[in-house]
Structure formats: C-alpha cells, structure tokens
Amino acid sequence: MTRWENYLSSAEKIIASYNGSLPLHHFLKSFFKEHPYMGGRDRRWISQLVYQYFRLGYWGKSLPVKEKIITGVFVGETSENDFLKAIRPELNDKANLSLEEKLQLLPLPLDASMLFPWISELSEGIDAKAFAEALLKQPRLFIRVRNDKLQKILALLEKNEVKYEVLNTHTISLPNSTKIETIIPDKGWYEVQDASSQATGELFRPHKNEQWWDACAASGGKSLLLKDEQPDVRLVVSDIRKSILDNLQQRFKTAGIKQYESIVADLTSDKLPALLGKRKFDGIILDAPCSGSGTWGRTPESISFFNRDEIYKFQSLQQQIVKNVIPYLKEGGALIYITCSVFKQENDQMVEYIENISKLRKQEGGVIPGYDRNADTMFAVRMQ
C-alpha cells in the first residue's frame, strides 16, 4: 500500500468507528494516541480526509465511504494536491476548477439540502445556497486586535509570511493553520474571535459607569468585547459552569481586566433572585445556549448526527432563560440577544417570544452572515 492508500484506509476506519458522541477533534486525538507511529504530516492528512467526508453532509450516502472522501477532497480543496495526484490524478488535473464546474463532474447531483438538510428551518435573510456551499470549506481563523496594535501585528504577520486579510480596523482574517500564539507572543494584543462574533459588539454601545450583565459568559468572549468598547462599565459575568468561569478569570487577567464580578448561576433556576438580589442592569448580553448550527463549518460532523428535535429543546431552554433574565433589565435598558444558530426557532421566533412576554422591541440587528468571508454565521439583536 502507498502512503496515500494508507491515509485513505485510516480515514475509512475512523469514519466507521465514529458515532458522534464526542467532538470529532477529540476522537481524532485519541485515535492518534493509539497509533503513535503516525507523524504530524500523516495526522494532518488523515484528519483532513475525515473532515472533508463530513463536509459533504447527507450527500453520497449510497456511495462507498472511500468515494465520498475522495469527492470531499475534490470539491473542498481549491488547488492541486498530493492526495488527489496519487489517488485520482484525473480529478487532480481539475482541482483548480470553480465549485460550480466541479459539481457538474460529480457522480451524483449535489444541492444545498444535501449539505444542510434543514434548509426550511433557516432564519430569514440567510442565503441557503451560499450558506450550504460554504460548509464545504474550512472556515478561517480570525483575531480581534486590541490596544491599537494593528500595525505591530501586521508587521509580525508579514515577517512570518502569513497571508492575512484586514477586514476592518480590528478584524484580521488568517489561514486556519496559523500558529498565532507563536507569531504574536504578547497575548494582550489580540483575542482569537470569529469575525461574526466580533460583529455582535456593534450592538452593545455601553456608556461609562453603566451596569452590564453578561449572563451566559462562558470564557468571556463577549465580555472582553464589551470591556474593550467601554472599560468603565460595571460588569457582572455568570455561567452555569464554574470551570468555564475559571477560564474567563484567566483570560481577563491576561487581558489586564480586573474590575468585574463573577457568579455561578443556572438561569433556569428559581434561585436567581438569591444570587442577584434587587439589581437592575443597563444592558444584558444573553449569548444563549443554542444548537451552534452557525458554526458547523468548524465541526461538520455535527450535520451527520444532528436530530431536528433538538432545535425545539434549545428553543424551550432559551424561552425559560429569557423569561428569568428580563426582569433584571432596567426600564429602557438593552437586551442583546445572541445565538450562533441559523435556525429561525432559536432566532426570529425568539425575538417574537420576547416581544410577546415583555415590553422589549427589536431595535436593530438580525442574522450576521459568515458565509461570504469563511466565518461563522450568527444572530444578534438589540432589544429595548
């Protein structure tokens, strides 16, 4: 067997044994631990083959796994590569064709609903074809520039010959494989944060001395965005998981942010008043637990294992959380409702729900498409 046939056979084995219960990158990690003779290059290629297989979603279920892997590499890679050269040279010769042209050459037709079978559930404003086809490609890595370090960061990227793109004064798009932490040693200069996630911050607009609550803070991506916009907000962060708030603490320390209060809280619990007392906030960021369907370009295995009923489980959790959180908003205060979902049940229908149960009205926002720049697709609205 050649090296390339070995890669293909390992990828087939991994796909046959993977059942979706662990994230694929964890599963691959333990697979490679059990096969320590595989070097870095082997691991990269095998992982890529497995990911390209899952990027095709429901397409080609009747084909042998091997054929689906080869097709995944053919449609997903934009240039000639050693794998196709060795395994299917006639496809390698066509690797530079456009996606449209490549789709004409496939053994079976491929449309958006095969790549993403829940097209009818998409939020208003999402271009279904563009969204689904973007799933074929690995998303980019994005950083948010902090402390006016744009020029210094660009100089380092150029020195390291990284092909970057500056999207705006604080967002840089980078190849996914960029080892950013070795290129920019000072972690205070930037945050790794998806371009669409960065864009949610445009809705915050905090003022000096205001009191804000990041209610599902996790490791603090949105809180850091808020504090960088207005360092003088008084901030409360909470999450149901203590461990993730420990990560937040570490991240805040690195970013030089000291003033904030951290609370472990289950937002579905009736114990919330005991934790928050009579406080009222000028702004609440509710980055709700959700399906994560807007980020499946990074975890394409999710498409093969997702069950549609889960959308409604998330919607019901979001309704419960929203109902408990809104009473803590001051009269005239702003609720920033965010998800990284593309489903209308978690987005548009939640806005309707909030308007039905409260005096809050949507002021601005909606879907933040990521498919035009190889980023996640998110949803963010400002309600007041």
Ligand SMILES: C[S@@+](CC[C@H](N)C(=O)[O-])C[C@H]1O[C@@H](n2cnc3c(N)ncnc32)[C@H](O)[C@@H]1O
């Ligand atoms: C989308 S993530 C938040 C991401 C974060 N805002 C950021 O920018 O990095 C949602 C968070 O909600 C938390 N969560 C889930 N269920 C919860 C609940 N019942 N009460 C409070 N937090 C919850 C999860 O632990 C998770 O960290």
